[in-house]
Amino acid sequence: MATTLPLLTTDSAACCSPVTGGVLEPHEAERIARTFKALGDPTRVRLLSLIAASDGGEACICDLTDPVGLSQPTVSHHMKLLADAGLVTREQRGKWAYYAVVEEALTNAAAALRIA
Amino acid sequence: MATTLPLLTTDSAACCSPVTGGVLEPHEAERIARTFKALGDPTRVRLLSLIAASDGGEACICDLTDPVGLSQPTVSHHMKLLADAGLVTREQRGKWAYYAVVEEALTNAAAALRIA
Numbered sequence: 001m002a003t004t005l006p007l008l009t010t011d012s013a014a015c016c017s018p019v020t021g022g023v024l025e026p027h028e029a030e031r032i033a034r035t036f037k038a039l040g041d042p043t044r045v046r047l048l049s050l051i052a053a054s055d056g057g058e059a060c061i062c063d064l065t066d067p068v069g070l071s072q073p074t075v076s077h078h079m080k081l082l083a084d085a086g087l088v089t090r091e092q093r094g095k096w097a098y099y100a101v102v103e104e105a106l107t108n109a110a111a112a113l114r115i116a
Numbered sequence: 117m118a119t120t121l122p123l124l125t126t127d128s129a130a131c132c133s134p135v136t137g138g139v140l141e142p143h144e145a146e147r148i149a150r151t152f153k154a155l156g157d158p159t160r161v162r163l164l165s166l167i168a169a170s171d172g173g174e175a176c177i178c179d180l181t182d183p184v185g186l187s188q189p190t191v192s193h194h195m196k197l198l199a200d201a202g203l204v205t206r207e208q209r210g211k212w213a214y215y216a217v218v219e220e221a222l223t224n225a226a227a228a229l230r231i232a
Contacts, residue, residue, distance in 0.1 A: 019155075019222070023183065024165040029158040036161070039135075040153030042145040049140040067139065106135070110226040 018114040032112045035105065038085035043068055044078050051088065051101050058100040134230040148228045151221065154201035159184055160194050167204065167217050174216040 019032065039045060050067055051059040065075050079099055082088045087106070088099045135148065155161060166183055167175040181191050195215055198204045203222065204215045 019161055019165050019168065023169045024162050026158065026162065029161040029165070033156050033158040033161045036152045037156030040149055040156040042142065042149040045135055045145040045149045045152070046140050046142065049135050049138065049145070052135065053139045106229040110229040113222040113226040 019112050032109075035085050035087070035109050035112075038081050038087055039109070041078070041081075043070065044082055047075065047078055048082065048087065048101060051099050058098050060096045060098050062096050064099075135228050148225075151201050151203070151225050151228075154197050154203055155225070157194070157197075159186065160198055163191065163194055164198065164203065164217060167215050174214050176212045176214050178212050180215075 024032070039048075046068055047064055050064055051057070054063070061072065061075060061079065064079075065072050068075065070078075076097075079088065079090065079097070083090050083099075085105075086102060088101055091098045091100075140148070155164075162184055163180055166180055167173070170179070177188060177191060177195065180195075181188050184191065186194075192213075195204065195206065195213070199206050199215070201221070202218060204217055207214045207216075
């Protein structure tokens with residue numbers, strides 16, 4: 001599953017203070033670290049990849065529990081952390097919550113890692 | 117300090133299974149999450165930015181404590197976590213340790229965030 005894709009080159013000039021583009025102010029470092037903290041868990045990384053690989057780039061929570069082998073409350077907790085970090089959106093449809101990856105958030109996180 | 121720099125486009129094809137390039141295997145998710153966990157702390161994000169912004173892209177630990185306002189043992193602990201994650205190298209020169217950012221590690225982390 002090592003599909004590779006072109007690195008995004010969207011306009012990131014307006015969005016980010018790269019980690020390596022100068023000494024970060026504490027509030028910038030806080031914001032960047034919050035995103036990476038949400039990404040710093042293997043289950044959440046897998047959930048993101050599952051959602052991104054789903055049809056239409058979105059997934060029902062009912063389809064996420066089996067692949068990661070965790071209960072729905074546990075998956076919901078991880079999804080809440082990802083949503084709080086702005087990495088996914090959540091939409092309730094009837095009984096189920098549907099999640100989609102916020103591509104811009106990943107782009108911004110990647111932009112924060114640009115090298116001087 | 118919002119200097120912006122071009123997004124790296126080095127050959128990342130060989131290095132990474134992007135989060136969004138397909139469903140990640142558990143071991144790939146573990147590896148990616150380990151890097152992001154190291155980045156998921158504001159002090160470590162600032163330390164990385166301080167080192168990257170230093171002359172020659174390297175910094176003595178003796179120059180890192182003041183800017184982050186922490187003791188040397190605390191900074192050393194953060195630097196060890198960054199080094200263990202492969203994000204910095206460490207070189208002892210006499211009394212002091214010098215750290216340099218591993219650009220490839222940041223590139224790989226950014227590549228793991230590429231969008232499908």
